[in-house]
Amino acid sequence: MKFEEKFEGTGSLVEKCQPYLDQIHQANGKPVANGKAEAYVRQEVNGKSNVFNKSLNTYTWEEIQRHNQEADQWLVIDRKVYNVTDWADKHPGGHRVLNHYAGEDATDAFRAMHLDLDIVKLYLKPLLIGELAPEEPSQERNKSPQLVADFQELHRTLKAMNMFSANMGFFFIHLAQILILEVLAWLILLHFGNGWTVTIFISFLLTVSQAQSSFLQHDVGHLSMFKKSKWNHLMQKFVMCHLKGLSANWWNYRHFQHHVKPNIYPKDPDIDVGPLFLLGDSQPVKYGKKKIKYIDYEKQHLYFYMVGLPLLMPIYFNLQSMQVMYLRKYWVDIAWVSSFYIRYFITFGPFYGIFGTVLLIFFVKFLESPWIGYVTQMSHIPMKMSGEENRDWLSTQVLATCNIEQSFFNDWFTGHLNFQIEHHLFPTMPRHNYHKVSPLVKSLCAKHGLQYVSKPMLKAFGDIVRALKKSAALWMDAYYE
Known part of the structure; x- marks a missing residue:
């Protein structure tokens, strides 16, 4: 598959899907005429249409599970069976998210990933083809x-x-923090000039601003701030594209896949980092048995420090974002990201020149990279990684994530992603509520024998390296046997 085929646009659900409402299809395949499709679908939802008053086809799980290919995708939500094959390419979250649940029950994933179910359900009715047979669980x-x-x-x-x-006040305080740091860096430079000490200090301020922008963008990307998706859409463009210089569409599509199937090969793009790193238990053995040695994987824990941490943001994410924007023709994202560079050149160009400003941008992202790398990887790399096991939503998320102990500093330093378990179970929940629901989640895990892992931050940092060493040992055993 070509690289450009891996990414889909996301953005506002209403904005993306409105063109398809005008010609949405009934169950019998006949298009709705006269551009009043949304009203038609609402009528269906309210039970005023005769189309779905007829008895629905019934299916067994055995029948549904056969429709799990990209060209033939069925899924189940609240016992209703939907054929999403043709809709997948129009799905605002990307076609791969739907494909990851093809042939499965997607009820809890559907509820978890969508903030406004009333809007989303408008698009489900035309895809309805039947329901589970009464005797089926x-x-x-x-x-x-x-x-x-x-x-x-x-x-x-x-x-x-x-x-x-x-x-809303919580999030605007965080936005104000970011903007104040940006303005403060410029004022210090304006007052003291561009000496080495000043440059290092403003780089530190901009690094903090960039890291906190990452966390705020993460909130907005999950639609947890604004109920009106058009406002959320605009805010994400501002934070992700203008403040960080990365494509919002690229991030959404990649991150949503991670959420629906965390630590599951090959569905989670965050753990598909071969051939540079081998993660988990199965991938190293697979490479070892095939005698694959692109790099000396025995030392992968060392080049994690030398390559993985410092180059994640300035090289890997930055170049991938630019490549995807260009290949997928995300013109709106390109315009917003351009505003990030224009702002930097206007603000810092008079002091450092064009080349110096480019170096400043790279240096800030270089400093930010270990921060984001540790925060995003410490809760996943040490946890269970596997192929598709079709587990329930709770087990899928808890087995693949862990928490970091709460403190004021830990909450701020991680953007509340020290509560990864709660965040993964409830992606649209605003982060200031994670600590409130944590005891309830922990109690539920204990009831069903699921280990609720919470650890000190420094131990979590070390567990990344220990996990990489363990995977390297598995590769060595298989490679040299």
Whole structure:
């Protein structure tokens, strides 16, 4: 597959999907005429249409599980069966997210990833082809009905507690922090000039600003701040593209895949980092048995420090974002990202010149990179990695993530991603509520025998290296046997 085929646009769901509402299809394949498709779909949802009053086809799990290919994708939500094959390419979250759940029950993933279910459900009705047969369980037989029911009850409880409602003041304070750091760096440079000491100090301020922008963008990207998606869409462009200089569409598509199938090969792009690194238990053995040695993987924990941490942001993410924007023709993102560089050249160009400003941008991203690298990897690399095992949502997320102990500094330093378990279970929950729901999640895990892992931050940093060493040892055993 060509690189450019791997990424899809995301952005605002309403903006992206509106063109398709005008010619949305009924179950019998006949398009709706006269441009009133949205009203038609709402009519269907309200039960005013005769199309779905007829008896639905019924299917067994065995039949549904056969439709798990890219060219033939069925999935189940609340016991209803949907054929999403043709819709996948229009899906604002990217076609791969749907494909990752083809042939499976996607109920909890669907609820977790969408903030406004009323809007999203408008697009489900035309895709409806049937329902589970009455004798079939609501989930696949390998899943625990009680565990799934308990998690869904917890989700309903948290909604009743308004845990998915954002405190706008909290997020605007964080935005103000970022903007103040940016302005302060410019004022110091304006007052003291561009000496080495001043340059190092303003680089530090800009690094903090960039890291905190990453965390704020992460919040906005999960639609946790604004109920009106057009405002969220605009805010994400501002934070991700203008403040950070990266494509919002690229990040969304990549990150949503990570959330729906974390630490699962080959569905999670965050762990598909071969041939540079071999992660988990299975990938190193696979490479070893095939006698693959692109790099001396025995030393991968060392070049994680030398290459992985410092070059994640300035090289890997930066170049990938630019390549995807160009190949996928994300013109809006290109315009917004251009504003990031224009702002830097206007602000710092008079002091450092064009080449010096480019070096400043690279240096700031170089300093930010270990910060973001540690925060994003410490909760995943040491945890379970596997192929597709079709687990329930709770087990999938808890086995692949761990928490870092709470403190004021840890919360700020990680952008509250020290609560990765809660974040993965409830991606649209604003981060200031994670600590409130943590005891309930921990209790549910204990009830069902799932290990709820929480550790000190420094131990979590060290566990990354220990996990890389363990994977390297597995590769060596298989390679030299």
